[in-house]
Amino acid sequence: MKRLEWTDIAYWLAVPPVLGFALFPFVYAVSSSFKLGNALFSSDFWPRVWSAANYAAVFAEQPFGQNLLNSVLVAGGVVLASLGVSLLAAYALGRVSFRGRGVLMMTILGVSMFPQVAILSGLFELVSALGLYDSLWALVLSDLIFTLPFTVWVLVTFMRELPKELEEAALMDGAGVLTVIFRIFLPLLWPAVAATSLLAFIAAWNEFLFALTFTLSSEQRTVPVAIALISGASSYELPWGNIMAASVIVTLPLIALVLVFQRHIVSGLTAGAVKG
C-alpha cells in the first residue's frame, strides 16, 4: 500500500474548508429559497417544511420570465459581438505586424482599467444620443466595454501560438483572410474561444450597474436588477424567500454552462498540425 505522505494529509485537511467556504453561500440560498414565512428567520439549516411557493411567487409578482429572457439575450449578444470583434482584432494584433501594435494593445487593456462608475455618466450620454435608452442594445453595447479587452487579449495570446505555416498553407490553397480566421483558426482556437465566451457570458449575465442605469421599465430589466428591485408588500418587508429563489434560478444556467463547457475545453486540439 502507498504510504500516506504528509502532503496528502495536508491536502485532505485543506479540502473541507475550501469547499465549505465556496459552497456555503449557495447551499444556504437553496435552503432558504424553500423556506416559508417565519421559518426564514429560524436557525434551522434545512427547512422543516419544503415549499416551492417562493419560486411560484417570483414569476407571479413580476415579469421574471421576461427578465430571464432579457438576460439571455444580452449575455448571448455580448458573447457573439465580443467574439466576432475580438477574433478579427486578434488576427490583426497577433499575426499582422504593423507600427503601433504594442501601443494599441496597451490602449485596449487601458480601457478596462476605468471603474464602471467613472464612465457611467459619459456612457449615459452616448446611450441617449444613440436612442438606446431603456433598450437591451444599450446593455449589449456597454457590456462590450469590459468583455472586449479581456477576450481580445486572451485570443491574441492564443492566436500567436498557432503555427505560421498553417496560415501560409491556407494562403497557398487560395484562402482569404476571413477563411483563414474562421475556417482554419477558429476550430483550432475552440478551447480558448469556449473559455473566453463563458467568462464573457458570466460577466454580462451578472452585470448590474449598467443594467440598472440604462433600463427603466421592468420589461427591459435583466435579472440582477430585477432581483435587487424585488420588494415586499410594504417598504419595511424584504421578501427574502423570493430573493433567494430568484438567485437560485439565475445561478443554475451558469452552473449548467460551466459543466457543459468544461468538457469541451480540452487543449491538445492542435496536436498533429505540425510534427511534435
Added chain:
Amino acid sequence: MCQIRLEKIQKRFGDNPILADIDLTVEEGEFCVFIGPSGCGKSTLLRLIAGLDDPSAGDIHIDGVRVNELAPAKRDVAMVFQSYALYPHMTVYDNMAFGLRHLKLAKDEIDRRVRAAADSLHLAALLDRKPGALSGGQRQRVAIGRAIVRQPKVFLFDEPLSNLDASLRVKTRVEIARLHRALGKASMVYVTHDQVEAMTLADKIVLLKPLAGQHGVPSIAQVGHPLELYHQPRNRFVAGFIGSPSMNFIDATVLNANEAGLACSAGGVPLTAAADAAGLARDSTVTLGIRPEHVSVGSGRLVGRISHLEHLGEHSYAYLETPLSATPLVVKLSERQATIGDTLPFSLPAQRLHVFDGAGDALPRLAHQDLTPAATAAI
C-alpha cells in the same frame, strides 16, 4: 521552355542582405535543388517564388508571366512545408480538397482528383482520419498529396524530409523522384541542407552562400548538374560544401606554373597538379584540394600515420598525419586493413588535385575524364 525565371533578385531584412544578385532559370520538368549552409537564404528564395515573401528588388516570372504582385494562390504553384502544416481539424480528404474548393471546381472533379492522389500515395485507407492519427511519414504523404491535387506548374518543397527518420527519408526520397518522373512537365524546386538529397534528386543544383551581412557579393556560389559541382567546383566554398566527408585542403607555395600544370610545395613536399595555372606567380600561395575518395592509398612516395579511423561498413575513412599540413588528411579505405597508429603510403594523383588561387577561385582542370556525358553536355 523555362518555367521559372528569376531576374536580379535581392532580399534584405532591414539593412541586412539575405539574397543578392540571383539570376536563375528552372526549365519545364526540371528538378532544381537549392542547397547551402544554414543562413544562406535558400528557404527565403523558395518563399519568394511561392509569394509568401516579397523580393526587395528583381522580378520573378513563372511560365512567362511576371508574378511579383500575384497572390500565392494565383501563381499556379504548390508548396510542401517542412512542418507539413496540415489542417489538424480536417480529415485527410478535406486537407487535400481544401485548395480545390477554392478553385471552384466541380464536386466530382474534386473527388476524382483527391482519390487519384490518395491512391498514388497509398493514402486511400486513411482518407477519413485526422492528421493527429497519422504517422510522420503518412502526414508527409498527405502534404505531398495536397500539392499534387492542385496540378500546379511548379512544386515547391521546403526541406520536406528533415522531420522523418533516416530509413523513411530514403524511401520518401525515392518516392519524390518517382513522382517527379510521373508528373513529367511540372518543375520542382526543392530546398534541402542534405547533400545526398541534392545529389540524388537534382537535375540542377543551386548552391547558395551565406552573405553574413556583406554587401556586393552574389548569393549563388555555383549552378549546375550535381556531378559538375562535384568535379568542377568553381571555388573553394563549393568544393568544401559538396562531398562528404568534405574535400581535404592543403596550402602550398607555387614553384612553377604554366597552362600545362602546376608544380608546388606543401610542407616541403613537392606536388604537381593538372590545372591550367598560367598567370600564377612563383612563390605565391595556392590551396590544393583533393577528395578523400581520390587519394591513392597503398603505394606512393608519401607516408602518413593513422590518427583516427571511422568504419562505415563497406569502407572506412582514415585520418592521416602527414608532413603536408597541420590538419589531418582524410582518405577513404576500401577494406578494413588498417589500425590506428599504422603508417600508410599514399600519393595525390595530379589529375585529381583541385587548385584554388589566393582568392579561393578554382583554376581550370585539365582532366575531365571523371565527368559523365550528361554532365559534360550540361557544361
